[in-house]
Amino acid sequence: MDRIRIAQIGVCHEHASGKINTLRRLPEVFEIVGVVDDRTASRTPRRGDIDLAPYQGLRWMSLEEVLNDPGIEAVTVEVPNNDLVPVALRCMERNLAMHMDKPGGEDLALYKTLLDGCKERNLPFQMGFMFRGNPAFQFCIAAIRNKLIGEVFELEADMNHCYGGEAYQEYIGKFAGGIMYNLGCHLIDFVVAALGRPEKVTPFLKSAPGYPASVRNNCMAVLEYPHAIVTLRSCSKDIANTDGRRMKIVGANGSIAFNPLERFDGKPVELSLNLAAAAGEFPAGKHTLRFPPQADRYEAQLLELARIIRGEIQNPYSYEHDCLVHEVTLAAAGYNRWR
Known part of the structure; x- marks a missing residue:
């Protein structure tokens, strides 16, 4: 079966290096087209200890190059927490299947816009909650x-x-x-x-x-x-x-x-x-x-993403589930009152 052509957008998220390491361990499933270096583009809070060793030998691309490459089928969105949804929205608009890391931003309405857009387009969307493969x-x-x-x-x-x-x-x-x-x-x-x-x-x-x-x-x-x-x-x-x-x-x-x-x-x-x-x-x-x-x-989850993209299985986590999780998260973190 043809490999899924995938790009990683971002190196700044706490799980970014782990995701690219996993993708590199699955060459029979994924072809890594390139990686977007977001270190200078981001202005939102991020950890400073960025490990670039896992990206050695990969092609560096701009975000525009990824979004405009018709051969790319999927992306992993690994920018800092509060950049995740804005970047994912651009990927959704280009009909890219995606794995987006956690959490879904500080604005529930914006995250819901992303989920609704993915649902309307029937786009595979997977949240990067690390215990899903446990x-x-x-x-x-x-x-x-x-x-x-x-x-x-x-x-x-x-x-x-x-x-x-x-x-x-x-x-x-x-x-x-x-x-x-x-x-x-x-x-x-x-x-x-x-x-x-x-x-x-x-x-x-x-x-x-x-x-x-x-x-x-x-x-x-x-x-x-x-x-x-x-x-x-x-x-x-x-x-x-x-x-x-x-x-x-x-x-x-x-x-x-x-x-x-x-x-x-x-x-x-x-x-x-x-x-x-x-x-x-x-x-x-x-x-x-x-x-x-x-x-x-991350291996089990990314292999599951590949099966979803290929139409072999339905996503076991619905758009509605992901929305509810973030609604609870924002209430648990004091952003919104629970209703």
């Missing part, structure tokens, strides 16, 4: 939907870390929604996929000790459902770093817990499942589930 998360979504642990009444998760030093704290302080806007969206995508639209969303945007109130690097959001309370946290001063990230889900028939949420050291993610009564294929009692090691965080 088998442990996919198991949890299915377990909640199928009531493996009964009706869920408690869910707790965090996206804490301590990478990036003081430069990261300065960066995150440039967003009114702080780290909940930047990282909490990954967890919100999971929660909305599993539980749907919440009844209420309440943000708690704090600063870690030693930082001004404007640096919202210690955040929590509470999502309320008819019988469930969901608490999501994200702080950039947790010495456990990403290894400390954890998930706990409790239902009327049992619980699920795992930590860390992902790993790329060749070892499996281990999930603890405890059932009061037999459910699905599992007898009552405690179980340890081991999911195959991930060699690459």
Whole structure:
């Protein structure tokens, strides 16, 4: 089958180097036409530590060259957070299939314009939420939907870390929604996929000790459902770093817990499942589930994008789902009141 001709727009997003590395590992699926260097074009907040090594040997292109190349079928949009939607809108207008990184900007109406345009054109559109290709998360979504642990009444998760030093704290302080806007969206995508639209969303945007109130690097959001309370946290001063990230889900028939949420050291993610009564294929009692090691965080998702572009599958995440996720994210990050 012919390879999909793809270009990456941007090197400044936090996930940009990871995406291009994944594309380069899939030469049988994707032909990388070129990369747009957005370092001088962007004026919105971005991290300063840009790694250009993954782009060595690739063709540098302007945004106009990408948009005007009739042979390019798809793009990955990897510009800084608040440039994502404006750039993606231009790609949508050129009928380009796209993978756009998170989050969907600080303006919900503008993001909805993008989604509506993609839907009208039947354009493949994929949000870059990094847990979509994680088998442990996919198991949890299915377990909640199928009531493996009964009706869920408690869910707790965090996206804490301590990478990036003081430069990261300065960066995150440039967003009114702080780290909940930047990282909490990954967890919100999971929660909305599993539980749907919440009844209420309440943000708690704090600063870690030693930082001004404007640096919202210690955040929590509470999502309320008819019988469930969901608490999501994200702080950039947790010495456990990403290894400390954890998930706990409790239902009327049992619980699920795992930590860390992902790993790329060749070892499996281990999930603890405890059932009061037999459910699905599992007898009552405690179980340890081991999911195959991930060699690459983004591979499963980009392979899924290729199948969507080729018409082999429908996108498992609808335009409506993506819109709801961002509506919840903006409420959880204090931009909009929940209605």
